[in-house]
Amino acid sequence: MPTGLYDIPSWATNETRSLAKLSGVEKLFEPQYMALETGVERGENLVVAAPTGSGKTFIALVAIVNGLARRGGRAFYLVPLKSVAYEKYSSFSILARMGFRVKISVGDFREGPPEAPVTIATYEKFDSLLRVSPSLARDASVVVVDEIHNVSDPKRGPILESIVSRILANTGETQILGLSATVPNAGEIAEWIGGRSVESSWRPVPLREYVFKEYRLYSPGGSWREVPRVYGLYDLDLAVETVEEGGQALVFTYSRRRAVTLAKRAARKLGRRLSSREAREYGAEASRAEGAPRSVADELASLIAAGVAYHHAGLPPSLRRAVEDAFRAGAVRVVYSTPTLAAGVNMPARRVIIDSYYRYEAGFREPIRVAEYKQMAGRAGRPGLDDYGEAVIVAERMDRPEDLIAGYIQAPPERVESRLAGLRGLRHFILGIIAPEGEVGIESIERVAGLTLYSRQRGLPREIIARAIEDLSIWGLAEVEGDRVAATGLGREVAAVYLDPESVPIFKHEARYLSFDNEFDILYLISTMPDMVKLAATRREEEKLLEAILDASPRMLSSVDWLGPEEMAAVKTAVVLKLWIEEASEDRIYSEWGVHTGDLLNVVSTAEWIAAGLSRIAPYLGFSTEVSQNLSITSRRIKHGVKPELLPLVSIPGVGRVRARILFNAGYKSIHDLATARAEDLMRLPLIGPSTARQILEFLGRVDEARLAEARETLARKGLLTYLEGDAVAGEEGE
Ligand SMILES: Nc1ncnc2c1ncn2[C@@H]1O[C@H](COP(=O)(O)OP(=O)(O)OP(=O)(O)O)[C@@H](O)[C@H]1O
Numbered sequence: 001m002p003t004g005l006y007d008i009p010s011w012a013t014n015e016t017r018s019l020a021k022l023s024g025v026e027k028l029f030e031p032q033y034m035a036l037e038t039g040v041e042r043g044e045n046l047v048v049a050a051p052t053g054s055g056k057t058f059i060a061l062v063a064i065v066n067g068l069a070r071r072g073g074r075a076f077y078l079v080p081l082k083s084v085a086y087e088k089y090s091s092f093s094i095l096a097r098m099g100f101r102v103k104i105s106v107g108d109f110r111e112g113p114p115e116a117p118v119t120i121a122t123y124e125k126f127d128s129l130l131r132v133s134p135s136l137a138r139d140a141s142v143v144v145v146d147e148i149h150n151v152s153d154p155k156r157g158p159i160l161e162s163i164v165s166r167i168l169a170n171t172g173e174t175q176i177l178g179l180s181a182t183v184p185n186a187g188e189i190a191e192w193i194g195g196r197s198v199e200s201s202w203r204p205v206p207l208r209e210y211v212f213k214e215y216r217l218y219s220p221g222g223s224w225r226e227v228p229r230v231y232g233l234y235d236l237d238l239a240v241e242t243v244e245e246g247g248q249a250l251v252f253t254y255s256r257r258r259a260v261t262l263a264k265r266a267a268r269k270l271g272r273r274l275s276s277r278e279a280r281e282y283g284a285e286a287s288r289a290e291g292a293p294r295s296v297a298d299e300l301a302s303l304i305a306a307g308v309a310y311h312h313a314g315l316p317p318s319l320r321r322a323v324e325d326a327f328r329a330g331a332v333r334v335v336y337s338t339p340t341l342a343a344g345v346n347m348p349a350r351r352v353i354i355d356s357y358y359r360y361e362a363g364f365r366e367p368i369r370v371a372e373y374k375q376m377a378g379r380a381g382r383p384g385l386d387d388y389g390e391a392v393i394v395a396e397r398m399d400r401p402e403d404l405i406a407g408y409i410q411a412p413p414e415r416v417e418s419r420l421a422g423l424r425g426l427r428h429f430i431l432g433i434i435a436p437e438g439e440v441g442i443e444s445i446e447r448v449a450g451l452t453l454y455s456r457q458r459g460l461p462r463e464i465i466a467r468a469i470e471d472l473s474i475w476g477l478a479e480v481e482g483d484r485v486a487a488t489g490l491g492r493e494v495a496a497v498y499l500d501p502e503s504v505p506i507f508k509h510e511a512r513y514l515s516f517d518n519e520f521d522i523l524y525l526i527s528t529m530p531d532m533v534k535l536a537a538t539r540r541e542e543e544k545l546l547e548a549i550l551d552a553s554p555r556m557l558s559s560v561d562w563l564g565p566e567e568m569a570a571v572k573t574a575v576v577l578k579l580w581i582e583e584a585s586e587d588r589i590y591s592e593w594g595v596h597t598g599d600l601l602n603v604v605s606t607a608e609w610i611a612a613g614l615s616r617i618a619p620y621l622g623f624s625t626e627v628s629q630n631l632s633i634t635s636r637r638i639k640h641g642v643k644p645e646l647l648p649l650v651s652i653p654g655v656g657r658v659r660a661r662i663l664f665n666a667g668y669k670s671i672h673d674l675a676t677a678r679a680e681d682l683m684r685l686p687l688i689g690p691s692t693a694r695q696i697l698e699f700l701g702r703v704d705e706a707r708l709a710e711a712r713e714t715l716a717r718k719g720l721l722t723y724l725e726g727d728a729v730a731g732e733e734g735e
Pocket residue numbers: 024025026027028029032050051052053054055056057058181344346383
């Protein structure tokens with residue numbers, strides 16, 4: 001038996017056994033066995049540090065089924081990204097078969113916790129749930145923090161610290177389980193959460209690591225071998241060598257543009273060499289992908305048909321999935337991707353090629369962290385398909401291979417360090433404590449703050465806590481009486497809508513120069529908020545952006561005195577949002593401003609949340625009801641990407657911006673106009689099929705007609721309608 005596999009121990013609980021049975025798990029991987037030994041079934045707090053693919057998700061499921069069986073309550077599985085939430089949801093279907101309903105909760109901060117024993121949520125969403133329902137920290141019987149190394153992420157770190165310290169502050173029975181593939185100080189993190197660490201380097205597929213330089217692959221042992229030079233392009237020659245042996249290759253590049261360029265160059269060089277019937281089928285599927293600029297979908301479709309593809313976060317979900325499915329099916333043999341793929345999406349390949357170990361952050365060239373190298377290298381080796389995985393880091397001309405071997409291959413990942421130091425993180429953290437409780441003493445704020453990793457590593461930041469409380473008080477979110485701190489109505493509302501507290505002074509300041517009657521001004525206001533995802537503007541676009549401001553809000557040019565890169569990015573984001581709410585297509589937004597659909601969707605969902613949040617806090621800042629309404633209408637227009645006249649129609653499930661425009665232009669301008677519409681009238685309109693017609697009729701409460709419409713459509717599809725209703729149908733056609 002290969003090392004690392006263990007029998008399920010006789011003392012394992014029935015819940016663990018039935019979970020294993022349903023999962024098809026006959027032998028336990030080493031970290032799974034170690035987690036059982038360390039008491040994961042009994043509710044022990046654990047940090048599991050084990051490589052990618054070593055079965056950490058199964059350990060989480062063991063904790064969840066045992067925790068719910070033992071204590072009831074609810075379980076939460078926390079992930080860094082929405083895309084990871086959807087990815088994990090599929091592996092949680094096992095729980096549904098064990099009778100545990102699983103829900104995803106990633107978006108709308110106004111929604112409370114879903115009614116389900118198991119919830120998969122993003123860190124932010126769970127943190128916001130804790131603010132609106134503080135009892136959650138007690139009701140939760142298991143909280144799994146996936147990728148707990150994100151504690152050292154500047155933005156997500158403070159949120160994770162806020163969650164963990166609030167749970168620790170409760171004397172409840174909540175089990176905390178941290179998972180990570182790259183946390184060298186797992187012991188320290190385990191102590192922080194009041195538990196123990198499980199550390200294993202076992203991998204289902206052994207990993208071999210190399211440095212590539214001048215067509216040689218250098219092993220850590222110092223030996224090297226030649227790489228056949230077939231195309232004279234090292235990324236392609238490295239990829240093709242693996243493909244020739246039946247494997248697949250994943251090439252990580254540092255920029256989207258380079259991923260696309262290299263993929264297109266590879267396809268040009270390879271011609272039909274990697275193509276196959278399956279590849280052509282996946283290519284055809286990609287060309288039909290919804291919500292993608294036509295030019296991008298067609299380009300990617302032809303690459304997939306040639307067995308090559310690229311992948312990055314700017315692609316719409318439909319195209320990302322098309323690439324992932326084609327790669328997992330083995331139809332695509334080589335994928336060029338930005339590192340985002342390493343975080344979360346499960347797409348291993350026999351050979352992972354790290355094309356460049358530099359990142360370009362704000363114009364500077366930064367070598368990647370060791371943790372990021374390990375994250376990418378960990379993707380090498382498909383369990384069940386490959387006997388080994390290979391990670392190849394490509395040296396730069398001036399590099400000596402031994403330096404990269406020492407600096408990356410043999411180096412441990414960086415220690416996980418708290419990032420709670422900043423005022424921004426602490427203000428968010430403190431508001432999260434005082435808002436749910438109403439009024440608390442400074443000492444209880446310090447008690448909870450004392451439970452953070454930051455305090456553990458560097459001592460309690462008393463003076464920064466005091467300054468953060470002072471900021472909250474100056475901004476009107478908190479009131480300090482002696483050693484008591486109370487959240488004001490504004491403070492509770494800001495916590496509930498989960499906006500960064502600094503949104504309040506920025507809102508007040510910007511509002512002085514903007515008019516709430518001008519939609520561009522509102523979109524610019526949203527784009528300046530600290531939580532907003534901004535679209536970087538290039539110098540080349542400045543001219544065009546200034547024209548856009550002159551056109552949309554001339555007054556603004558006088559008030560926004562200086563347009564630095566930050567302001568320019570806010571202007572570009574506002575310009576793109578304005579196009580979106582005026583119903584410009586993704587194609588047009590992509591061709592005019594080079595904004596990928598994935599980025600557009602990210603900007604749209606963030607702007608919709610911020611606009612709704614500003615609408616709710618506006619009354620507390622003395623703004624009129626009309627301002628609130630304008631912000632709320634803008635939020636809904638952003639959500640759907642429509643002009644105001646379509647808002648009633650997009651409230652119908654299944655009717656998005658395109659179908660609403662078709663209905664409106666066909667004369668159905670309101671819900672009232674639809675009240676008398678017949679199914680067959682609706683189905684005559686483009687893009688209005690039986691399912692949309694049914695959804696419209698059901699929304700109008702005319703369910704029987706909806707069923708009838710769908711039944712007729714089904715019969716028609718089977719060619720039975722003419723037979724059953726011959727003359728009646730002919731009669732209609734005869735009209
Ligand atoms: N004991 C086991 N026996 C057989 N297959 C297993 C076992 N445990 C997990 N697997 C399978 O191995 C694959 C990787 O498991 P899993 O996703 O849990 O790893 P992971 O460590 O969570 O990876 P990541 O770090 O990417 O989240 C999955 O397809 C899973 O079904």
